[in-house]
Amino acid sequence: MMQFIILSLSLVQIINAAFALIDCASLTNATLCMQSGNCQVSSFGATITCQPITDCYRVSEVQACLLTPAANSISGCVPLNIDYKYENVCVKTGETSVPNGLLRFRRQANITRSPDITLSETPVSVLTTTTTPQKYTYQLFTLDILLASPTQLAAILDAFNHGINQLITDAVQPKFLEKAVIETFQNIRDDVTYTQSTRSTQLGKAWDLVNILFQRYQNYKAYYVQNYDFINFGFSDLNRQKLVITTKTYEIELTWATYANNGYIYVMTLAPEQFGIISIKQLSDLIWIKIVKDDGTTQDLTAVPVFIKYTWVNTATEYSAVYSQTFNKVFSSAFAPAANTAVSVTCVYPTTSTTYCPSFAVPVAALDQLMIFHHDTIQDCTALTGNQPYFRLARC
Incomplete structure (x- = not known):
């Protein structure tokens, strides 16, 4: 019996450890910080600053908004069940739903790799300068827009703009461009490091992508x-x-x-x-x-x-x-x-x-x-x- 109790206690400790919230301050990698579910990058640079998320709607680790908070939990947030296609798992105390404008689509990890490098190991810098952008058209869509920093997102949007002549042809299905537009606006909305000026500049690039999408529609359907x-x-x-x-x-x-x-x-x-x-x-x-x-x-x-x-x-x-x-x-x-x-x-x-x-x-x-x-x-x-x-x- 004593052995069973000890084993049970050990199992509880293992489970608790497995579901323990990440200590945001200990993370020095931007991608790991953003993937944690309870942390946000509050400053990009040679050294990033990783802190607990400050908005309930951006939490994707439900333990961060449990009624009995632990370290790195977010105050004023409560759990919420929502459609699995969204990352949202928390809302403000007293709220019962997430406004449409704050829904967060999940990353499609199976087709994405990095904000900097495509699945075929092509750096974004190549996509923004190549004289044969048609060779890399579909590689653009393997870049992880939702994990991109403002600098990385700007480079991705420049790459889309550079490849416009191929993107508006029948070679590209509009749904891929729609996904890129949605993820771009979601990224800009959820990144806390933008100032009004830097966000305005990035929105200019985002609207360029919107125009590419609608030019694609011209060759798609009436x-x-x-x-x-x-x-x-x-x-x-x-x-x-x-x-x-x-x-x-x-x-x-x-x-x-x-x-x-x-x-x-x-x-x-x-x-x-x-x-x-x-x-x-x-x-x-x-x-x-x-x-x-x-x-x-x-x-x-x-x-x-x-x-x-x-x-x-x-x-x-x-x-x-x-x-x-x-x-x-x-x-x-x-x-x-x-x-x-x-x-x-x-x-x-x-x-x-x-x-x-x-x-x-x-x-x-x-x-x-x-x-x-x-x-x-x-x-x-x-x-x-x-x-x-x-x-x-x-x-x-």
Whole structure:
């Protein structure tokens, strides 16, 4: 019996040791720090600084948010069961779900290797300078974007831009570029080392990748819509004269009766939490709309008068107005609430049927920027102090 007790105690000790949280301060390798599940890199360089994660939504090791915290645990977080395709396992105390904008897609370790070197051992530096980028097209997609530092991500995005001529051909399936776009925005959102300036620069490169994706759609289908969780894509040849994106909580219908030149319309929606934008009465994601000619040059709303109809899930609440606001897509400066601009139509707010705003002209200022619909003033960036992770994401 005594031997059984000793053996049982030893087994418990082994199990506890196996599931013990990693001591973040002991890690000097960035990849190991980011893969730990409870640690974050707070400073990159010759020597990295690894510290406990500060946002509940970024934790992927559930022990870090158990009710009885241990060393390196995160205060104010509780466990949450969620779809296995996401890494999220914790939320703030008192919360019962993860906002779409804070969902974290898992790394696909089976097809990725490193942020610096492809599975075929080709350094990123080669991919950004080669005169034969077509030789390395699919190697680009084996780079681990989710583990990339800001410097590594910049190099990866430069490599995509360098290989654009091959990436927009039939040789590449759009889903690979969609994955790269999603992982790029997730990486930028979750990296705590960005300043507002460095994030703005990186977002410029991220939008270059978005444009590569939509150029690929041109050679793929005349009409295409793909829904993910915090990003949705919509594309149409202008001769279709209509594009509809439907999600769990809203629907966007874009229509245009005329167009001066043949071409295409690009649409992407992006969860506003990505940039720390929150509003109790927020209605929509951030909406990006761009119109181009066949040759890729831009068209304006005079050449293609686009109208938007917005329908959202009924909240059983009647509101007095619906407003729109536009943000710079690279957030080059801290956002602030603009004067509430009411949409130019009378919206319908029944509490027992469809809630919608009839078609109205897309605001000129919103083209190739980010537009959002809401019922009250968007919170000022600086008003988010202490409200994590939104204050960090706002980069005030």
